[in-house]
Amino acid sequence: MKIVDIRERTFPISSPIRNAYIDFSRMTLSLVAVVTDVVRDGRPVVGYGFNSNGRYGQGSMMRERFIPRVLETDPSTLLDGTGDNLDPAAVWAAMMRNEKPGGHGERSVAIGTIDMAVWDAVAKIEGKPLFQLLAERYGSGEPDRRIFVYAAGGYYHPGQDLAALQDEMRSYTDRGYTVVKQKIGGADLDTDRRRIEAVLDVLGPGQRLAVDANGRFDRATALRYAEVLAPYDLFWYEEPGDPLDFALQAEVAAVYDPPLATGEDLFSMQDARNLIRYGGLRRDKDWLQFDCALSYGLVEYVRILDMLREHDWSPTRCIPHGGHQMSLNIAAGLGLGGNESYPDLFQPFGGFPDGVVVEDGYITMPDLPGIGFEGKADLYSLMADLAG
Ligand SMILES: [Mg+2]
Numbered sequence: 001m002k003i004v005d006i007r008e009r010t011f012p013i014s015s016p017i018r019n020a021y022i023d024f025s026r027m028t029l030s031l032v033a034v035v036t037d038v039v040r041d042g043r044p045v046v047g048y049g050f051n052s053n054g055r056y057g058q059g060s061m062m063r064e065r066f067i068p069r070v071l072e073t074d075p076s077t078l079l080d081g082t083g084d085n086l087d088p089a090a091v092w093a094a095m096m097r098n099e100k101p102g103g104h105g106e107r108s109v110a111i112g113t114i115d116m117a118v119w120d121a122v123a124k125i126e127g128k129p130l131f132q133l134l135a136e137r138y139g140s141g142e143p144d145r146r147i148f149v150y151a152a153g154g155y156y157h158p159g160q161d162l163a164a165l166q167d168e169m170r171s172y173t174d175r176g177y178t179v180v181k182q183k184i185g186g187a188d189l190d191t192d193r194r195r196i197e198a199v200l201d202v203l204g205p206g207q208r209l210a211v212d213a214n215g216r217f218d219r220a221t222a223l224r225y226a227e228v229l230a231p232y233d234l235f236w237y238e239e240p241g242d243p244l245d246f247a248l249q250a251e252v253a254a255v256y257d258p259p260l261a262t263g264e265d266l267f268s269m270q271d272a273r274n275l276i277r278y279g280g281l282r283r284d285k286d287w288l289q290f291d292c293a294l295s296y297g298l299v300e301y302v303r304i305l306d307m308l309r310e311h312d313w314s315p316t317r318c319i320p321h322g323g324h325q326m327s328l329n330i331a332a333g334l335g336l337g338g339n340e341s342y343p344d345l346f347q348p349f350g351g352f353p354d355g356v357v358v359e360d361g362y363i364t365m366p367d368l369p370g371i372g373f374e375g376k377a378d379l380y381s382l383m384a385d386l387a388g
Pocket of ligand 1 (some may be wrong): 212214238239264321
């Protein structure tokens with residue numbers, strides 16, 4: 001078998017929202033199709049992938065470097081031991097040929113997106129859901145189909161008042177979510193405090209709020225917010241300072257007792273390891289948000305999980321950023337603590353297969369081959385168009 005083509009198309013996912021750092025008025029993403037010569041049900045198997053929101057489309061880099069390297073590699077060297085399927089690690093190594101170490105953000109999104117499509121193809125060729133394949137290859141053998149998900153929203157919308165913010169959050173809890181997230185750091189502290197208290201006012205028993213500063217704060221501001229946030233019993237305080245400022249992260253952890261979360265802007269095992277080594281995070285309460293679609297894909301994510309085990313961290317502390325079905329499969333197959341979800345944003349890319357509902361903060365993964373994109377009609381129509 002072999003890969004016969006890899007296609008990319010860049011899509012706008014623009015919206016008027018903003019967080020503490022960026023607006024999404026010109027946001028794009030890359031959709032990728034990995035076309036194989038394997039035939040299932042009378043059609044060639046095609047794997048699909050896309051990158052998470054917050055980074056931009058990666059088509060030119062893919063076309064200049066990563067796609068040609070895969071297509072120019074002897075196809076027999078990209079196969080697993082059976083010779084009947086792709087070896088994602090071999091495809092990954094082909095993409096990384098002639099790449100220096102370090103500087104991960106430059107290419108990790110492009111490679112992670114293609115890697116997602118390769119895994120989708122691999123699981124489809126085996127005729128099983130990716131979460132099942134992952135549980136058999138790297139996990140306990142038994143996936144846990146029930147996955148915790150939280151609703152990420154609460155962005156700064158132009159003209160949105162507190163009542164509208166409350167309506168937004170109520171709409172998430174009405175849909176079955178038990179944890180909701182809102183942005184902080186895009187306004188002054190008093191405004192943010194009013195926004196937080198407005199949301200807490202509409203949460204019921206067993207419902208929790210997380211807040212996300214998107215890496216905006218300097219040291220003094222991060223610590224000031226830590227002091228103000230501590231009494232609110234938040235689900236977590238996310239990315240207070242620059243994602244690579246591990247000393248600041250450790251300083252916040254030393255004074256802020258409730259849970260912290262970070263990691264979505266760390267794009268390699270090595271960066272994740274530095275966070276674990278130097279970020280002062282606590283194994284029993286803090287959350288890790290590494291997102292495979294931004295950070296070299298699942299081949300690298302498996303390395304991150306191995307690194308965490310070596311440092312006595314459980315995979316249950318991982319709740320990835322991004323809200324895509326790839327991380328749902330990893331959560332179900334490899335025992336992560338859950339996944340982000342954007343109930344109303346970045347459609348049709350985010351979200352769950354059609355018919356999947358949130359119940360008491362959890363979804364249950366359906367039986368679909370591969371990642372499960374074929375079960376989401378609006379998304380799959382874009383994918384099918386790209387595959388031709
Ligand atoms: Mg975030």
